[in-house]
Amino acid sequence: MQQMLNKILLPTILLVLGYGFWLSPDFKVICSGVAIFLFGMLALEQGFASFTGGTLEKILKKTTNKLWKSLSFGVLTTTMMQSSSLVSVIAISFLGAGFIGLAEGIGIIFGANLGTTTGAWLVAGFGLKVKISAYAMPMLVFGVILVFQKARSLKGIGYVLTGLGFLFLGIHYMKEGFEAFKGTLDLAQYAVAGLPGLFLFSLIGVVATVVMQSSHATLVLIITALAAQQVTYENALALAIGANIGTTITAILGSLSSNEQGRRLAGAHLLFNGVTGLIAIVFMYPLMTAVESISLFVGINETDYMLKLAVFHTLFNVIGIVVMVPFIGRMVKLLERLIKAAPDHFAKPKYLNASALEFGDTAIEALRLETLRIYAKGADVIARGLSLEKSDIFSDEKLKQVIKKRARGMDFDVEYAYDHYIKSLYGAVLQFINRMPLDNTSAQQLDNIRYCNQSIVLTLKEVKHLQKNMHNFITSTNPHLRKEYNRIRRRIAKVLRRLEKIRNMDEPAITHEDLYQQLELNSDELHRRIDEMIRREQISAAMAISLMNDSKYASTIIHNLIEINRRLIQPRTQLR
DSSP, X not given: XXXXXXXXXXXXXXXXXXXXXXXXXXXXXXHHHHHXXXXXXXXXXXXXXXXXXXHHHHHHHHSOSSHHHHHHHHHHXXXXXXXXXXXXXXXXXXXXXXXXXXXXXXXXXXXXXXXXXXXXXXXXXXXXXXXXXXXXXXXXXXXXXXXXXXXXXXXXXXXXXXXXXXXXXXXXXXXXXXXXXXXXOOGGGGOOOHHHHHHHHHHHHHHHHHHXXXXXXXXXXXXXXXXXXSSOHHHHHHHHHHHHHHTHHXXXXXXXXXXXXXXXXXXXXXXXXXXXXXXXXXTHHHHHHHHHHHHHHHTOXXXXXXXXXXXXXXXXXXXXXXXXXXXXXXXXXXXXXXXXXXXXXXXXXXXXXXXXXXXXXXHHHHHHHHHHHHHHXXXXXXXXXXXXXHHHHTSSSOHHHHHHHTOSOXXXXXXXXXXXXXXXXXXXXXXXXXXXXXXXXXXXXXXXXHHHHHHHHHHHHHHHHHHHHHXXXXXXXXXXXXXXXXXXXXXXXXXXXXXXXXXXXXXXXXXXXXXXXXXXXXXXXXXXXXXXXXXXXXXXXXXXXXXXXXXXXXXXXXXXXXXXXXXXXSOTTOOO
């Protein structure tokens, strides 16, 4: 999609703009206003992104656990940031990292659509009735001064002020351009009435929003054109519908670097805006009647078509939410069926995508989830290295029975499994960490993630060493030696099972400290048993040496498993 934009659409846009500039200096003023407005939106987004080092993420996690909360979050953040695009990117990023579920993400997107209507109210009710360029200049001056400060918070405030200044300045130039346009060309003469006009101008609204990547910018352009009577009221309503549909392109482009969850959310966005737009077109005239009634009730002047456009924009978005909210559950199922998760290839990371790098907390959470995934695969390799199955270890079957059922050695190459299932994922984690911007708040978390991944790798090496003797001795003719090696297998399997229960909160009475203490006790008991077996000549000195070495491998494996889990199962934002 992006490549098509660069190769075909972008040169076409530049040629059309160049020709327009040559034909009309007034058109140049309008386009300059749009460019300044879009630049202001970029600065505004940059400013708010400066505050996402934890604050926005914490708010998101606490305010999206219910549908009404996720809807409210979408409305409030879009109202505050005046950018549904940024809110969509945040939602996709957090969904891809596993912070929120698909239903919560859909709620945010629904709310963002309603929140973006506040921009139309501000411009129609304030921006075109006050000389806002007078407010723009002080904002730009103070904003630019703050942008050059070192403190992140001051720099963020500077970008916000600069963004608002450019927004106001852009609206001013668009207004001036359309006013000047009256003297040279009356665009209203190209108005198209009836249903053909609705579809034509809706399509124009879609195209304009795709080009500018901002429905907010398109709405401002529509309102300023309507204020200058360069477009009819009915055609302006159709343009607003098209802008609503066109804004989904931003979410779709943002989802291309995300996983299947991000793509599902972009699909939900497209579905919601498409259905809402279709409802608005089909019921256009009843909606226009409703707008007249609402305008009369709240005291909007009969000829104030800009405010009526804001009423219409809000009305059809509210209707869309009312219609679509009851179907969110079905929408989730439909999207999961249409956009299937990619097969779980061992060598491909699942959570480490570009969208997760958008914000610090999503990057940390993506790393944590990927590390848990590597641990799960590592646990499978450990189980097979012990000639067991992970499903048996995590079952409710008694471990003595599990060990007895798997009495013979399994033909399993630990080194091959590491090379094909773990090594590339470990490398992907390190590469992802190197792509993250340095931040003091995440240094400890990244150290924990590095430690856990390195410990998984070292643990598999220990399993490889342990497997050599264990494979033979679990079928040894010496019952004492066979019993001890099966005891080692059971010790490791027991720790894996208990750690899984701790992670799932199924066994809260057992702590990691309890497992550490049990590890020490088991090591002491083993040494006493080895001494006793040597005295009774039940095993040879060579067997005893092998048993002690392999017991050391087992202790290291258990210690690493406990420490990995201790660091990973802490709250998501505190991997301590």
